[in-house]
Amino acid sequence: MKHIISVAVENKFGVLARVSGLFSARGFNIDSLAVGETEDPTISCMTIVVKGDDKILEQVKKQLNKLIDVISVKDFVNKEHIDRELLVFKIGVDKKTKPKALRTLKRFGANAIKASADTVMVEAVGDPSHILKMLEALKGFKVKEMVRTGRIAMAL
Amino acid sequence: MKLSGAKIVIESLIKEGVDIIFGYPGGTVLPIFDVLYDSPIKFILPRHEQGAVHAADGYARATGKVGVCIATSGPGATNLVTGIATAYMDSIPMVAITGQVSRSLIGNDAFQEADVTGITRPISKHNYLVKEVDELAGTIKDAFHIARTGRPGPVVIDIPKDVTVLEADYEYPKEANIRSYNPTYISHPGQIKKAAKAIKESKRPVIYAGGGVIISNASDELTEFAEKTNIPVTTTLLGLGAFPETHHLSLMMLGMHGTAYANHAIMESDLIIAVGSRFDDRVTGKLDEFAPHAKIIHIDIDPSSVSKNVHVDIPIVGDAKHALRSLNNIVKAPDTKEWLEQIAKWKKNSPLRYNRDTDSIKPQYVVEQIYEATKGNAIIVTEVGQNQMWAAQFYKYTKPRTFLSSGGLGTMGYGFPSAIGAQLGLPDKVVFDIAGDGSIQMNIQELATAVVNKLPVNIAILNNGYLGMVRQWQELFYEKRYSHTCLKGGCPDFVKLAEAYGAVGIRVDKKEDVRAAIDKAIATDNVVVLDFVVDEEENVFPMVPAGKAINKMIDGMA
Numbered sequence: 130m131k132h133i134i135s136v137a138v139e140n141k142f143g144v145l146a147r148v149s150g151l152f153s154a155r156g157f158n159i160d161s162l163a164v165g166e167t168e169d170p171t172i173s174c175m176t177i178v179v180k181g182d183d184k185i186l187e188q189v190k191k192q193l194n195k196l197i198d199v200i201s202v203k204d205f206v207n208k209e210h211i212d213r214e215l216l217v218f219k220i221g222v223d224k225k226t227k228p229k230a231l232r233t234l235k236r237f238g239a240n241a242i243k244a245s246a247d248t249v250m251v252e253a254v255g256d257p258s259h260i261l262k263m264l265e266a267l268k269g270f271k272v273k274e275m276v277r278t279g280r281i282a283m284a285l
Numbered sequence: 286m287k288l289s290g291a292k293i294v295i296e297s298l299i300k301e302g303v304d305i306i307f308g309y310p311g312g313t314v315l316p317i318f319d320v321l322y323d324s325p326i327k328f329i330l331p332r333h334e335q336g337a338v339h340a341a342d343g344y345a346r347a348t349g350k351v352g353v354c355i356a357t358s359g360p361g362a363t364n365l366v367t368g369i370a371t372a373y374m375d376s377i378p379m380v381a382i383t384g385q386v387s388r389s390l391i392g393n394d395a396f397q398e399a400d401v402t403g404i405t406r407p408i409s410k411h412n413y414l415v416k417e418v419d420e421l422a423g424t425i426k427d428a429f430h431i432a433r434t435g436r437p438g439p440v441v442i443d444i445p446k447d448v449t450v451l452e453a454d455y456e457y458p459k460e461a462n463i464r465s466y467n468p469t470y471i472s473h474p475g476q477i478k479k480a481a482k483a484i485k486e487s488k489r490p491v492i493y494a495g496g497g498v499i500i501s502n503a504s505d506e507l508t509e510f511a512e513k514t515n516i517p518v519t520t521t522l523l524g525l526g527a528f529p530e531t532h533h534l535s536l537m538m539l540g541m542h543g544t545a546y547a548n549h550a551i552m553e554s555d556l557i558i559a560v561g562s563r564f565d566d567r568v569t570g571k572l573d574e575f576a577p578h579a580k581i582i583h584i585d586i587d588p589s590s591v592s593k594n595v596h597v598d599i600p601i602v603g604d605a606k607h608a609l610r611s612l613n614n615i616v617k618a619p620d621t622k623e624w625l626e627q628i629a630k631w632k633k634n635s636p637l638r639y640n641r642d643t644d645s646i647k648p649q650y651v652v653e654q655i656y657e658a659t660k661g662n663a664i665i666v667t668e669v670g671q672n673q674m675w676a677a678q679f680y681k682y683t684k685p686r687t688f689l690s691s692g693g694l695g696t697m698g699y700g701f702p703s704a705i706g707a708q709l710g711l712p713d714k715v716v717f718d719i720a721g722d723g724s725i726q727m728n729i730q731e732l733a734t735a736v737v738n739k740l741p742v743n744i745a746i747l748n749n750g751y752l753g754m755v756r757q758w759q760e761l762f763y764e765k766r767y768s769h770t771c772l773k774g775g776c777p778d779f780v781k782l783a784e785a786y787g788a789v790g791i792r793v794d795k796k797e798d799v800r801a802a803i804d805k806a807i808a809t810d811n812v813v814v815l816d817f818v819v820d821e822e823e824n825v826f827p828m829v830p831a832g833k834a835i836n837k838m839i840d841g842m843a
Contacts, residue, residue: 139465143402143414150407191589197411197431200465 131160131180133205133212133282134190139198140166140173147196148175151189157181161214161279172200176281205282212282214260216253218275220267223247230270237263248273286456290418290449291316294382295324297425300457303353305329305344305709307337309364311357312397313384316449329709329738332730334361336702338368338381339728343703345377346689347664348710349502351432355382359397362443363404367696369439370408374693375523376500378437380428381409387447388416401443410438415445419453423462430461435468436587437500468586472603472611479599480558480582481616487556487580489624490516493539493568496523496692497561497585497605499685504528506609507560514618517628519547521562522673523692526682531661536628537637540568541829542674545838546631548829551576552836553627559583561605564594565693574834584608635840637678639823646796648672648747648819651803652679655717655745658803663715664689664707668700668724670754672747674825676719698727701744705731708740715743715807722748722779723772732786735812743806744814746779749821757824761839779816788812 138144145164152159160178167174179186186204193202205212222230223246230249234241239253253263257280264272288296294317298306305327310318321328331337334356341352352372356365362383372379386395402414411431413424421444428440484490498507498520504527511518511534518528519536530537539547551557557579562568569575575595583590583597584605591600601608639649652675655663661683667673667690682688689707691699704718718725725746735742747753750773759767783790789811793802799817806813827838 143406146403147406154407188589188593191593195587195589197463197466 130183130206131178132186133210133280134177134179134193135203135205135282136175136177136193137167137200138173138175139200140171141198144173144198145175147198148177148193151192152177152179155185155189157189161277163279163281176279178280203284205284208284210282210284212256212280213254214257214280215278216260216275217250218253219248219250219273221247221271221273222249226270230267233266237266239263286454287452288455289316289452290421290444291320293418293421293453293455294425294444294449295320295326296455297422297457298326298353299324301351301425301429303351306353306355307331307340307344307706308355309334309337309357309361311361311384313358313386313446314355314361314449316446317355317382317384329705329734331702331734333728334364335368335698336705336728336731336734338365339371339696339699339702340706340709341379341381342368342372342377342699343666343689343706344710345372345379345706346703347686347707349686350710351378351380351429352706353380353382356384357397358384358386358401359399361397362401363399366404366408369405369441371691371694371696371699372439373408373410375496375691376437377439378433379439380432381439381441383441383443385414385443385445388445389447391445401441405441409441412441412443414443415448418448418451421448421453422455422457426458427461427463430463431466435466469588469602470586470604470607472584472601472608474611476599476601477608477611478615480601481612483556483580483582483599484514484516484558485617485619487619488621489554490514490556490558490619490621491536491550491554492516492518493521493551493557493559493562494518494524494527495521495560495562498524498527499561501561501586501605502685503561503606503609504685506606506613508532509613510609510616513613514616515621515625516558516619517550517625519543519550521565521568521692522677522690524562525677525688526685529683530681531683538677540835541570542678542825542827543835544637545635545827545840546628548835548838549631550628551579552834554579557581559585560609561585563590566594569594570829570835570837571833643820644796645820646793646799646817648675648749648817648823649679650796651745651747651799651817651819652676652719654800654803655719656680658800658807659715659717663687663717664704664711666690666700666704666707666716666718668718668720669695669697670721670724670752671749671757671825672719672721672724672753674754675747678825697724701725701728701742702731702734704742704744705735705738705740708742709738716741718742718744720744720746721753722746722750722776723752726777729782732783732788732812732814736787739810740812741810742812744812745803746814746816747819748779748816749819749823750776751821754825760824761828762830779814783812783814786812788814790814790816792816792818794818
């Protein structure tokens with residue numbers, strides 16, 4: 130099952146290695162990882178998306194909690210939450226296809242940040258299903274390059 | 286007051302009550318060693334860094350204090366790694382200080398540089414790279430706090446050389462300040478009540494006690510609990526000494542080489558009360574078949590140990606001493622009369638045994654004789670393998686901190702340096718390292734350390750010319766194909782070797798000489814190496830084959 134685990138940690142060097150080490154030592158591939166400061170600059174939040182056996186992940190969460198620099202661990206699986214990811218990507222266009230591309234992007238609330246004659250650079254934000262639908266809709270275009278931030282999540 | 290980093294290190298150690306350091310000098314720790322030169326702290330120089338770290342470990346296990354070791358950067362630090370991992374697996378409080386190359390050189394493949402915090406990250410409770418001299422004192426304070434509280438463990442402090450030379454204002458913090466580290470000591474009263482109810486309702490309960498009981502100094506509370514409830518007690522390897530093995534409720538050790546009656550009791554029980562133990566695979570055997578009828582109460586200070594391997598019905602997170610005290614206040618004894626009768630039958634039918642009727646020296650006989658000669662009052666340290674299991678089976682442990690052994694990691698070469706550390710911590714105690722001819726050669730160089738420090742450590746080598754435990758597995762499971770387990774070619778003359786170091790060496794090849802040699806060793810005020818030439822094909826039984834349920838034992842006598 131896919132889990133979104135949010136880990137509040139001390140904002141110090143070495144902490145990321147400790148956290149990621151618990152996953153890599155078990156041979157778990159992290160689907161995505163987003164790290165950034167929180168409202169308190171001494172605390173960072175790591176949002177980890179990972180697939181794995183529920184029982185093993187339960188153990189990983191306990192061991193995350195055991196790390197000295199970890200302040201708290203939340204798992205959003207089975208919990209109401211929002212999650213978002215930012216994508217920046219470039220698609221290939223020409224004079225004829227460009228208007229269609231821009232219309233499609235608009236429909237998904239994505240912004241064309243920069244454009245040249247044959248390329249549009251786009252920023253898009255959304256939850257996984259929104260992003261998936263947008264990428265489906267853009268299937269007719271060649272995606273030249275794409276970077277993703279990984280998901281971040283929050284519950285009310 | 287401004288002090289150099291090196292002075293801050295030593296001043297801070299003194300503030301932590303450190304009275305002994307085990308260590309080895311080198312380039313990056315020169316400034317620290319310069320301060321050590323006229324410091325009041327006793328310093329022990331081993332002949333290999335691995336000797337330092339295991340000695341610090343043995344000192345910690347024997348005394349309950351934090352063991353401290355120090356080594357230089359690169360190879361000095363990597364030589365500590367096995368000992369740090371050993372301490373981590375067995376939850377031993379330790380602070381390991383390593384020198385690091387100067388900050389400007391870190392990451393440059395400098396001479397004797399190794400990424401020590403990277404290497405020790407998964408094998409230490411925590412580690413630090415100290416990047417500013419004004420963070421040194423606070424780091425040391427936090428390190429000791431982390432090492433000795435909660436589930437204890439080793440903490441590594443990696444200090445670049447230039448940080449030890451720079452100066453900073455020194456004031457030692459009164460308290461550690463770690464907001465994200467708050468181990469749970471006080472167990473939940475609701476859980477204690479639930480446990481007491483389950484205990485009262487049980488018919489076939491067993492207490493399964495581990496090293497956590499010894500770490501939290503809860504042996505008296507455990508004994509009170511067992512006596513109050515009339516529940517039999519089995520211990521893990523690291524739990525030996527947590528409950529007197531001479532007690533009528535003792536089932537001795539359980540697991541792969543545990544007693545048949547302990548394993549039967551666990552398998553037939555309807556309630557297991559686990560205290561400071563972690564359901565290690567050497568204890569549970571095949572997990573799916575482990576204790577099929579039992580409800581499980583698990584008392585442990587480490588939440589990540591609970592429900593890790595087996596499902597726990599009543600988890601109690603907290604300090605063993607506190608939890609047992611709370612239980613003792615409210616628990617009512619179940620009726621265990623029938624159960625104890627059943628156990629008495631198992632005890633009678635399948636005691637620990639070996640063939641006593643031989644002319645050759647049986648290793649078990651040697652261990653028994655050490656028990657008799659020391660009246661059970663010695664500190665027994667072991668290496669790893671058959672020697673370790675016979676030491677566990679045939680010596681009766683009655684007090685905590687009297688059996689020191691590398692349980693989790695199973696580190697050959699642990700015993701002798703650990704015995705040195707234990708002897709330094711408890712100078713008045715008789716200390717025996719029960720060793721094999723394989724293990725003892727892994728840190729034999731520490732004979733120099735023991736001799737030079739006038740430590741009357743006794744080494745009892747159960748010399749069978751083999752890496753005995755591996756040979757046993759090869760005999761039983763690999764058609765006697767003894768692949769690279771014979772040590773007979775090239776085995777040193779241990780008597781001459783002892784003498785070369787200035788120790789006393791005694792070879793014993795006749796059964797009737799065993800006891801006299803042990804008595805002589807105890808009476809000798811020097812290191813004594815006893816080379817017992819034992820039956821080379823003797824095996825450790827009972828034995829649960831790997832991956833089998835723990836009541837499916839091979840018993841060599843059957």
